[in-house]
Amino acid sequence: MDIPGLPARRAALNLIDAVLRRGETLDQAASAALSRVRGDNDRALARAIAGEVLRWRADLDALIDSATRQPLPEDAKPRAVLEIMLAQVLRLETPAHAVIATGLPLLSGGPRRLAHGVFSTLTKREVTLPEVPTLPERAAQRWGAFGDAVAAGLAVPPPLDLALRDPGQTVEWAERLGGVSLMPGHVRIERGEQVSTLPGYGEGAWWVQDLAASLPARLLGKPAEGQGMMRVLDLCAAPGGKTMQLAAAGWQVTALDNAGRRIERLKENLERTGLKAEAIKADVFKWEPEEAFDAILLDAPCTATGTCRRHPDVLHRVGERQIAEMAEIQQAMLARASGWLKPGGRLVYAVCSLERAEGEVQARGLDAAGGLTPVPVTEGELPAGLSPDGEGRVRTDPGMLAEAGGLDGFYIARWRKD
Numbered sequence: 558m559d560i561p562g563l564p565a566r567r568a569a570l571n572l573i574d575a576v577l578r579r580g581e582t583l584d585q586a587a588s589a590a591l592s593r594v595r596g597d598n599d600r601a602l603a604r605a606i607a608g609e610v611l612r613w614r615a616d617l618d619a620l621i622d623s624a625t626r627q628p629l630p631e632d633a634k635p636r637a638v639l640e641i642m643l644a645q646v647l648r649l650e651t652p653a654h655a656v657i658a659t660g661l662p663l664l665s666g667g668p669r670r671l672a673h674g675v676f677s678t679l680t681k682r683e684v685t686l687p688e689v690p691t692l693p694e695r696a697a698q699r700w701g702a703f704g705d706a707v708a709a710g711l712a713v714p715p716p717l718d719l720a721l722r723d724p725g726q727t728v729e730w731a732e733r734l735g736g737v738s739l740m741p742g743h744v745r746i747e748r749g750e751q752v753s754t755l756p757g758y759g760e761g762a763w764w765v766q767d768l769a770a771s772l773p774a775r776l777l778g779k780p781a782e783g784q785g786m787m788r789v790l791d792l793c794a795a796p797g798g799k800t801m802q803l804a805a806a807g808w809q810v811t812a813l814d815n816a817g818r819r820i821e822r823l824k825e826n827l828e829r830t831g832l833k834a835e836a837i838k839a840d841v842f843k844w845e846p847e848e849a850f851d852a853i854l855l856d857a858p859c860t861a862t863g864t865c866r867r868h869p870d871v872l873h874r875v876g877e878r879q880i881a882e883m884a885e886i887q888q889a890m891l892a893r894a895s896g897w898l899k900p901g902g903r904l905v906y907a908v909c910s911l912e913r914a915e916g917e918v919q920a921r922g923l924d925a926a927g928g929l930t931p932v933p934v935t936e937g938e939l940p941a942g943l944s945p946d947g948e949g950r951v952r953t954d955p956g957m958l959a960e961a962g963g964l965d966g967f968y969i970a971r972w973r974k975d
């Protein structure tokens with residue numbers, strides 16, 4: 558029989574290993590890594606431990622190295638076990654005795670004695686973590702000074718943002734959910750409660766969507782009045798956060814994605830919220846529309862480094878190769894999508910990436926291709942405290958609106974077809 562709590566710690570080690578050595582996302586690794594963990598609480602604990610290690614790994618390693626005569630090899634098991642032990646004491650407030658009881662059995666012999674010694678030394682010293690995490694070297698090098706802003710937003714796991722089906726009821730829902738609103742149609746609450754038990758979930762009054770992720774559909778605007786049904790193509794739409802916003806704003810929506818399971822989730826989301834859209838499972842590079850659209854939203858696949866507050870695995874997994882691969886796909890998708898617009902139609906391009914190659918560089922490439930006129934975003938279209946960049950485009954990062962709980966990193970650009 559396993560010691561209670563041990564399977565959760567073993568699963569945390571497996572999750573971290575899957576991210577660092579196999580380049581998997583935490584979500585991809587979860588079903589295999591958590592298969593032997595019983596109970597929702599222990600599964601959530603395993604994910605929380607892995608998340609905190611991935612968020613603070615450079616700082617946890619610096620502490621470990623300060624207590625050994627020679628640095629342990631990067632991939633040594635005692636290092637990994639010490640990382641999860643320290644993350645629990647320093648981030649999750651787990652008592653040291655519980656951490657020892659569920660950590661040391663993961664090792665045996667000399668490595669176990671070593672880990673015990675290092676852990677005892679560090680707890681006796683009453684070590685702490687810095688206020689802001691140190692970024693993994695690769696991310697720090699890539700981002701330069703911009704990395705400081707990103708790191709500032711990483712220290713605290715983010716709050717939970719909800720998008721309302723009826724933005725006219727923002728004040729009422731903020732009050733009912735005990736949250737605050739940073740924009741009509743947005744309510745921010747504390748993370749922690751089971752989403753499906755909150756008021757309004759069953760009746761589909763809202764869905765979970767980061768404030769930054771709600772901006773692309775907002776910036777596409779509402780359909781023009783008095784012109785009959787206006788059609789929007791939501792490209793790369795699943796699981797449908799932006800599809801629901803567009804449908805709620807009055808567009809006739811065609812939502813396309815090539816991932817079958819994600820399209821199923823999009824359909825479930827539409828059903829729960831009572832919103833309508835045509836859902837198509839197809840590849841952007843193979844599908845052809847029968848007629849042009851009044852508007853297109855392309856929420857392109859990307860490295861997702863902008864979601865590093867909730868998915869700290871991206872800090873470790875993403876490098877130049879992944880960025881270049883995504884940039885190539887984005888460029889080809891933009892070229893294809895822009896050919897499907899009616900004259901006068903609007904195109905919004907968005908990525909939840911912090912990489913310029915996936916944002917600014919893509920937008921300038923489309924500017925240079927001709928046939929589309931940029932439509933600058935104005936300050937009034939954004940939440941208070943955010944401004945468009947010098948080109949009238951939106952670049953958010955996790956360090957922005959920090960006092961209000963921050964937001965994901967996104968890049969958003971908008972054009973009109975000539």
Ligand SMILES: C[S@@+](CC[C@H](N)C(=O)[O-])C[C@H]1O[C@@H](n2cnc3c(N)ncnc32)[C@H](O)[C@@H]1O
Nearest residue numbers: 793794795796797798799814815816840841856
């Ligand atoms: C950023 S996510 C979309 C999030 C979604 N717009 C929302 O708001 O809920 C990118 C999506 O692109 C889809 N995708 C990637 N490559 C694709 C392709 N070639 N054709 C269609 N969809 C694709 C993925 O399945 C994924 O669902």
